[in-house]
Amino acid sequence: MSTPLYSGTICVYMSEKAYNPEKYEDEVYKRWERSGYFNPDNLPGDRKKSFSIVMPPPNVTGVLHVGHAVMLALEDIMARYHRMRGYDTLWLPGTDHAAIATQTKVEKLLKEKDKTRHDLGQEDFLKEVRKFVDQSKDTIHRQIRKMGCSCDWSREAYTLDEQRSLATRTVFKKMYDDGLIYRGDRLVNWCPRCESTLSDDEVEYREEDSKLYFFKYDEDFPFEIATTRPETKLGDTAVAVHPDDKRYKKYIGETIDVNFVGKRLSLKIIGDKSVDMEFGTGAVGVTPAHSMADSQLAEKHKLESIKVIGEDGKITVEAGKFFGLTPLEARERILKSLEKNEFLSKEEDITHNLSVCYRCGEGVEPLSSKQWFIDVNKKITIKGNKYFKNKSLKDVAVKVVKDGEIKIMPKRFEKVYFHWMDNLRDWCISRQIWFGHQIPVWYKGEKVYVGVDEPKGSGWEQDEDTLDTWFSSGLWTFSTLGWPEKTEDIKKYHPTTVLETGYDILFFWVARMILMTTYTLGEIPFENVYLHGLVRDKQGQKMSKSLGNVIDPLDVAEKYGTDAVRLSLIMGTSPGNDVKLSEEKIAGFRNFANKLWNIGRFISFQEKCGGKETLADRWILSRLNNLIKEVSEDLENYNFSFAGEKLRDFTWGEFADWYLEISKVEEGKTKVLKDVLEKLLILWHPFIPYVTEVVWKEMLGKRNLIIAEWPEVDKKKIDEKAEEEFVIVREVVAKIRNMRAEQKVEGGRMIDVSIISKDKKLLEEQEHIIKRLARIENLEIKADGKKTEIVIK
RNA sequence: GGACGAUUAGCUCAGUUGGCUAGAGCGUCUCGUUUACACCGAGAAGGCCGCAGGUUCGAGUCCUGCAUCGUCCACCA
Numbered sequence: 001m002s003t004p005l006y007s008g009t010i011c012v013y014m015s016e017k018a019y020n021p022e023k024y025e026d027e028v029y030k031r032w033e034r035s036g037y038f039n040p041d042n043l044p045g046d047r048k049k050s051f052s053i054v055m056p057p058p059n060v061t062g063v064l065h066v067g068h069a070v071m072l073a074l075e076d077i078m079a080r081y082h083r084m085r086g087y088d089t090l091w092l093p094g095t096d097h098a099a100i101a102t103q104t105k106v107e108k109l110l111k112e113k114d115k116t117r118h119d120l121g122q123e124d125f126l127k128e129v130r131k132f133v134d135q136s137k138d139t140i141h142r143q144i145r146k147m148g149c150s151c152d153w154s155r156e157a158y159t160l161d162e163q164r165s166l167a168t169r170t171v172f173k174k175m176y177d178d179g180l181i182y183r184g185d186r187l188v189n190w191c192p193r194c195e196s197t198l199s200d201d202e203v204e205y206r207e208e209d210s211k212l213y214f215f216k217y218d219e220d221f222p223f224e225i226a227t228t229r230p231e232t233k234l235g236d237t238a239v240a241v242h243p244d245d246k247r248y249k250k251y252i253g254e255t256i257d258v259n260f261v262g263k264r265l266s267l268k269i270i271g272d273k274s275v276d277m278e279f280g281t282g283a284v285g286v287t288p289a290h291s292m293a294d295s296q297l298a299e300k301h302k303l304e305s306i307k308v309i310g311e312d313g314k315i316t317v318e319a320g321k322f323f324g325l326t327p328l329e330a331r332e333r334i335l336k337s338l339e340k341n342e343f344l345s346k347e348e349d350i351t352h353n354l355s356v357c358y359r360c361g362e363g364v365e366p367l368s369s370k371q372w373f374i375d376v377n378k379k380i381t382i383k384g385n386k387y388f389k390n391k392s393l394k395d396v397a398v399k400v401v402k403d404g405e406i407k408i409m410p411k412r413f414e415k416v417y418f419h420w421m422d423n424l425r426d427w428c429i430s431r432q433i434w435f436g437h438q439i440p441v442w443y444k445g446e447k448v449y450v451g452v453d454e455p456k457g458s459g460w461e462q463d464e465d466t467l468d469t470w471f472s473s474g475l476w477t478f479s480t481l482g483w484p485e486k487t488e489d490i491k492k493y494h495p496t497t498v499l500e501t502g503y504d505i506l507f508f509w510v511a512r513m514i515l516m517t518t519y520t521l522g523e524i525p526f527e528n529v530y531l532h533g534l535v536r537d538k539q540g541q542k543m544s545k546s547l548g549n550v551i552d553p554l555d556v557a558e559k560y561g562t563d564a565v566r567l568s569l570i571m572g573t574s575p576g577n578d579v580k581l582s583e584e585k586i587a588g589f590r591n592f593a594n595k596l597w598n599i600g601r602f603i604s605f606q607e608k609c610g611g612k613e614t615l616a617d618r619w620i621l622s623r624l625n626n627l628i629k630e631v632s633e634d635l636e637n638y639n640f641s642f643a644g645e646k647l648r649d650f651t652w653g654e655f656a657d658w659y660l661e662i663s664k665v666e667e668g669k670t671k672v673l674k675d676v677l678e679k680l681l682i683l684w685h686p687f688i689p690y691v692t693e694v695v696w697k698e699m700l701g702k703r704n705l706i707i708a709e710w711p712e713v714d715k716k717k718i719d720e721k722a723e724e725e726f727v728i729v730r731e732v733v734a735k736i737r738n739m740r741a742e743q744k745v746e747g748g749r750m751i752d753v754s755i756i757s758k759d760k761k762l763l764e765e766q767e768h769i770i771k772r773l774a775r776i777e778n779l780e781i782k783a784d785g786k787k788t789e790i791v792i793k
Numbered sequence: 794g795g796a797c798g799a800u801u802a803g804c805u806c807a808g809u810u811g812g813c814u815a816g817a818g819c820g821u822c823u824c825g826u827u828u829a830c831a832c833c834g835a836g837a838a839g840g841c842c843g844c845a846g847g848u849u850c851g852a853g854u855c856c857u858g859c860a861u862c863g864u865c866c867a868c869c870a
Binding site for chain 1: 794805806818819825826830862867
């Protein structure tokens with residue numbers, strides 16, 4: 001646009017009336033990247049204090065969603081603020097291989113071509129996965145850039161790259177040597193669809209209607225039991241009753257042999273208080289191999305365990321004639337047989353919580369199998385580690401939060417964290433999937449070798465299992481900084497200053513990072529944890545494809561500008577609370593970005609300086625310095641929404657609505673206008689980096705807002721008297737405007753006004769402002785009267 | 794079953810140590826083109842602050858109980 005605004009005396013090149021984000025954003029991002037300032041090594045000045053944050057690595061399963069956008073916006077605010085504040089600032093980006101999630105995704109893609117991973121074989125399947133991962137990463141990179149993130153791409157990491165794999169193997173070996181990792185035969189959650197174990201946290205519950213069956217094992221069995229899963233009864237080794245239950249007390253201690261639909265079972269009758277006398281018949285068949293609760297009973301009462309369902313989800317050979325059937329088929333056959341012999345007395349409808357896999361939603365089978373575990377309760381002492389003096393992983397993870405070394409925001413999540421830690425059981429870390437870190441254990445006959453690298457000599461076979469994805473992401477704060485090498489980065493940036501993430505992965509990830517890092521480094525991974533909420537739609541519903549209420553951050557960023565999207569995710573939010581998002585909200589902040597653009601545009605047209613200082617000047621500068629103080633404090637305290645609201649109120653409600661209007665009557669305001677704008681752009685920059693950087697360059701002709709110095713509060717400029725006086729002037733103007741509207745005076749008409757006020761002198765001095773802003777022709781001000789009276793003549 | 798959170802204007806939410814004549818944005822209504830902005834400006838209407846008790850000179854704010862909604866954890870065969 002190059003339309004001269006005025007011909008003759010002033011000639012300014014007029015920029016577009018409305019801010020057009022699309023025109024600038026990509027170019028501005030490229031400029032930032034070229035400047036090199038995302039990388040702390042290139043930052044100017046002597047930066048003594050450091051600020052570091054590692055990006056929670058998005059899964060390489062596909063595209064970023066609006067939840068990621070919240071994360072990126074918050075972290076970018078922190079990074080940009082600290083960079084401008086003079087900190088040695090590192091924001092390190094990366095991605096997570098997300099073992100099960102990614103493998104499941106690729107398998108789904110294969111299924112569309114009617115193939116399974118077994119058709120391809122391990123090697124080719126992993127090639128497919130890598131192809132998919134590369135594509136995913138490209139998309140994610142583009143999206144992170146689009147959101148305006150000032151992260152250091154030169155240090156980008158991936159949980160499955162060379163360096164991170166080395167870290168993973170090194171920690172595994174260390175833990176093994178310390179006796180914290182062991183291999184054991186234990187009941188685990190098995191997903192037959194994924195053909196892998198799941199940790200306790202990867203199991204979800206879904207309410208389902210099912211039937212409770214009441215029956216006797218055979219005709220000689222003295223009483224009935226109740227179950228929802230008759231097929232698992234093939235693996236029963238005991239029947240549990242409450243020790244006080246009069247009906248069954250007499251049987252406790254006996255062992256009864258039965259013929260259960262053709263299979264011989266030897267059932268010990270045990271008494272245990274965990275049995276609910278009211279439920280079912282008050283007698284429970286105990287299946288140690290296929291129920292978590294039963295397995296605990298079995299341990300307590302020293303019961304045998306018979307595995308009747310295998311890893312393939314089918315009935316095992318142990319179960320005799322039902323071998324090879326699916327559990328459901330077996331159930332039907334068993335019920336039919338029981339019915340025929342009149343052992344089945346009743347079927348009751350109940351709703352019950354089915355355990356399902358958090359990835360694929362299939363029912364989870366608890367079954368016993370040989371797996372690798374991390375012992376979270378074993379007390380150990382580690383030389384050179386200040387935390388581990390006869391302490392367990394769990395002890396330390398609790399301690400560092402209890403002692404306030406790690407601060408969780410909001411604080412109420414600390415309680416949730418402690419509760420989870422207290423109930424944590426040994427962590428099953430092996431997974432029977434192909435994609436991931438292969439377990440660094442090799443076998444040769446009876447011999448076992450655990451090491452960072454393959455053992456020398458031939459005939460060694462590596463363990464086929466891979467590690468739980470949270471094992472490697474648990475090392476994220478230090479593996480990204482180059483550990484196990486002793487790098488400068490670790491010295492400078494670890495422990496990281498803050499971990500910013502969603503509260504939904506407090507257990508999955510945050511807790512595990514604390515476990516793994518205190519153990520490995522003897523250091524906490526981060527000093528602060530800031531937990532953001534989930535993004536929901538306008539009605540507060542979760543966003544989901546099936547509801548069709550998903551807002552794609554990139555779509556709306558195209559439409560309204562990235563700055564608007566960022567603001568809409570920050571304003572009106574606080575840690576730990578969910579965010580409601582709608583297009584209207586985003587559009588509202590698009591309007592704000594435009595307002596800021598136009599403030600810049602207006603100021604760029606001004607050129608007269610040197611007017612003498614007026615009340616309005618003292619007022620706006622006082623307000624500005626108060627603003628600098630409050631916004632800085634809010635940002636220090638992670639109150640991003642407060643800071644943003646204060647900035648908006650000042651920018652729009654004070655600077656634009658009042659000071660800019662006044663500058664049209666008071667001459668020579670250009671310097672003040674520019675000074676205020678300049679500071680405002682700096683204060684706004686962490687929130688809305690694009691539009692501020694554009695106005696900085698286009699309107700003020702300056703460069704590199706990204707490293708502009710954060711303003712200090714100028715205490716001399718804070719002027720309470722000016723603020724009080726200005727409020728009086730403002731109220732008089734407002735009152736007159738109100739009266740005009742009430743008396744239905746046409747907007748364009750000039751009026752005559754008479755004021756009686758105790759502030760005569762002040763109002764006379766500010767007469768030019770009042771006349772202009774209230775559109776007054778003749779203004780008469782009288783001094784009598786205790787309160788202000790205004791009359792329109 | 795246990796824990797946590799929410800409940801304030803039509804909608805989304807502020808209200809930080811009790812002082813409130815309860816605020817903002819959006820929406821609604823009225824008016825409006827003046828050196829930036831109609832993605833704008835001026836003005837207005839709109840609230841027993843979920844319910845019931847209590848503490849206090851004073852409660853949206855603190856305490857107790859209840860209700861509704863939501864989330865997490867545990868899980869019963």
